[in-house]
Amino acid sequence: MTYWLFKSEPNCFSIDDLEKVGTEPWDGIRNYQARNMLRDDVKMGDKVLFYHSSCDVPGVVGVCEVVRESYPDSTAFDPTSDHPDPKSDPDNPRWFMVDVKFESKFKNPVSLKQMKEMSEFSGMRLLQKGNRLSLFPVDKHHFDLVLALGN
DNA sequence: GCCAACGTTGGC
DNA sequence: GCCAACGTTGGC
Numbered sequence: 570m571t572y573w574l575f576k577s578e579p580n581c582f583s584i585d586d587l588e589k590v591g592t593e594p595w596d597g598i599r600n601y602q603a604r605n606m607l608r609d610d611v612k613m614g615d616k617v618l619f620y621h622s623s624c625d626v627p628g629v630v631g632v633c634e635v636v637r638e639s640y641p642d643s644t645a646f647d648p649t650s651d652h653p654d655p656k657s658d659p660d661n662p663r664w665f666m667v668d669v670k671f672e673s674k675f676k677n678p679v680s681l682k683q684m685k686e687m688s689e690f691s692g693m694r695l696l697q698k699g700n701r702l703s704l705f706p707v708d709k710h711h712f713d714l715v716l717a718l719g720n
Numbered sequence: 721g722c723c724a725a726c727g728t729t730g731g732c
Numbered sequence: 733g734c735c736a737a738c739g740t741t742g743g744c
Binding site: 600622 | 740741
C-alpha cells in the first residue's frame with residue numbers, strides 16, 4: 570500500500586465538499602508526471618492526505634481513500650468542463666483519474682507552516698523547493714505523523 | 721499582485 | 733535537439 574498527498578484548491582473542491590458527496594472522481598490532472606503516477610501507481614485502498622493549496626492556510630486537512638483505480642478522465646472530452654483538452658482522444662485517452670472516498674476531516678488541520686517548522690518533515694516532497702506536483706507519494710512515517718498531529 | 725520554479729509549445 | 737516565449741502552480 571502506498572500513501573499519497575493530493576492537492577486541491579478549496580475554493581474549487583475542499584475536504585468539506587468531499588465529506589458531503591462521500592466519493593468523488595479526482596479529475597482535472599493535466600501534468601504528465603502526476604498523470605503517470607495516477608494511472609500506474611495509485612491503487613485501491615491507498616490512503617491519501619487531502620491538502621488545501623492556494624488558500625489562506627495551506628495544509629493537510631483530512632484523509633481519503635482510493636476506491637477506484639485509474640480510468641479515463643472524461644472531463645477532458647467535455648468542452649464545457651473546467652479542464653477540457655481537445656487533444657485527448659476518447660479512443661486513446663491522454664488523462665486519467667481515480668475515485669477517492671472521504672475518510673476523515675482533521676480536528677486540527679496541519680498547516681504547511683507547521684510542517685516546515687518541524688525537523689521530522691525535512692525531506693518530505695511537499696517541502697522541497699520548486700515542488701509543484703499536485704500529487705506524490707508520502708513516506709509512511711510522515712503520513713502517520715500528520716495524522717497524529719491532525720486528529 | 722508578485723515572482724520563483726517549473727512545464728509546454730513551437731520555430732528553427 | 734535547442735531554446736525562447738509563454739503558461740501554470742502555489743506560497744507569500
